[in-house]
Amino acid sequence: MDKTLHSKSASLWGDAWRRLKKNRPAVAGLVVIIVLIIVAVMAPVISPADPIKTDLPNRLKPPGAPSAICKNGVYILGSDEFGRDILSRVIYGTRISLSVGIISQAIVTVIGVTMGALAGYYGGMMDMLVMRTADILFAFPELLFYIGVMFALGPSIYNIFIALALIGWAGVARLVRSQVLYLREMEYVEAARAQGLSDARIILRHILPNCMGPIIVSVTMGIPGAILSEATLSFLGLGVQPPTPSWGNMIYAARAYMLSNPWYSVWPGIAIMVTVFAFNLLGDGLRDALDPRLKR
Numbered sequence: 001m002d003k004t005l006h007s008k009s010a011s012l013w014g015d016a017w018r019r020l021k022k023n024r025p026a027v028a029g030l031v032v033i034i035v036l037i038i039v040a041v042m043a044p045v046i047s048p049a050d051p052i053k054t055d056l057p058n059r060l061k062p063p064g065a066p067s068a069i070c071k072n073g074v075y076i077l078g079s080d081e082f083g084r085d086i087l088s089r090v091i092y093g094t095r096i097s098l099s100v101g102i103i104s105q106a107i108v109t110v111i112g113v114t115m116g117a118l119a120g121y122y123g124g125m126m127d128m129l130v131m132r133t134a135d136i137l138f139a140f141p142e143l144l145f146y147i148g149v150m151f152a153l154g155p156s157i158y159n160i161f162i163a164l165a166l167i168g169w170a171g172v173a174r175l176v177r178s179q180v181l182y183l184r185e186m187e188y189v190e191a192a193r194a195q196g197l198s199d200a201r202i203i204l205r206h207i208l209p210n211c212m213g214p215i216i217v218s219v220t221m222g223i224p225g226a227i228l229s230e231a232t233l234s235f236l237g238l239g240v241q242p243p244t245p246s247w248g249n250m251i252y253a254a255r256a257y258m259l260s261n262p263w264y265s266v267w268p269g270i271a272i273m274v275t276v277f278a279f280n281l282l283g284d285g286l287r288d289a290l291d292p293r294l295k296r
Helices: 002-022 024-041 086-122 124-138 142-153 157-183 187-194 199-235 247-257 263-290
Strands: none
Touching: 002 024, 002 263, 024 086, 024 263, 086 124, 086 157, 086 199, 086 247, 086 263, 124 157, 142 157, 142 199, 157 199, 187 199, 199 247, 199 263, 247 263
16 A cells, blocks of 8 residues: 555656646746855855955945955945945845745744644644644734744844744644645545554654645745745844844845945845745745646
8 A cells, every 4th residue: 555655646746846847937936046045055155255344445336346355356236334245245145045934934844734733633622722822823913923022032043033933833734734634534544543553653654745735835935935024024123133144134224325325225125036036936836736636
């Protein structure tokens, strides 16, 4: 039975991959995400300058101005109010945004999948406890909740992970619970129980693998939300603290120069837009590829 299920699972994933490859916007989003990951990993190599190195005589220079701190001798995207290279700060900001998006969603997924699986499989008091806790979290406006957590814990990237995880798991838990409620009544799960398999083995080997499609889509769609939340918190001064480069705190610093030096805020804004758009395209493509009802 396990070999048959494994073969069917491999076929479903292969079919989903073929459908995804036919979705050009999703492939374009995937390519952009891969490029962003390469940029984040290779930041020390491709960055033309140290992102926190200052050059006050050359502050607020326009794109293309001569630079004494850049390897190529030019501020490709201009300089900020301390003479730091904007391109280098945007490149290093990619690390912050991707780290927040991916790590926070990994934490959210682990907590949400665990709580949702327990609630859906056991039901009763466990289900009521998990779902009522989720309902309470859903009652809070997300941004206000994040701000409250950051005020309580203090501004840092690690506390951003905690803030995003504290409320983000509830949506994943509700999604997984609905899947488990359906799957636990399937014949192959009943057969596994009849064989005397433990609940943990049934959940991990027979139920959760069949929930992976919706979970993957949820994670992919959650990453851009986490990136935007980090940028918002950094803009409010509650996220990543200067001089560490973050797209959000760059836009916050640029607000005083919107009219005189508009390029300062444009570049990190474009970076946020492109990153969020790429993840949304990939998420939409994965949703279509992993939905059997949309099989073509």
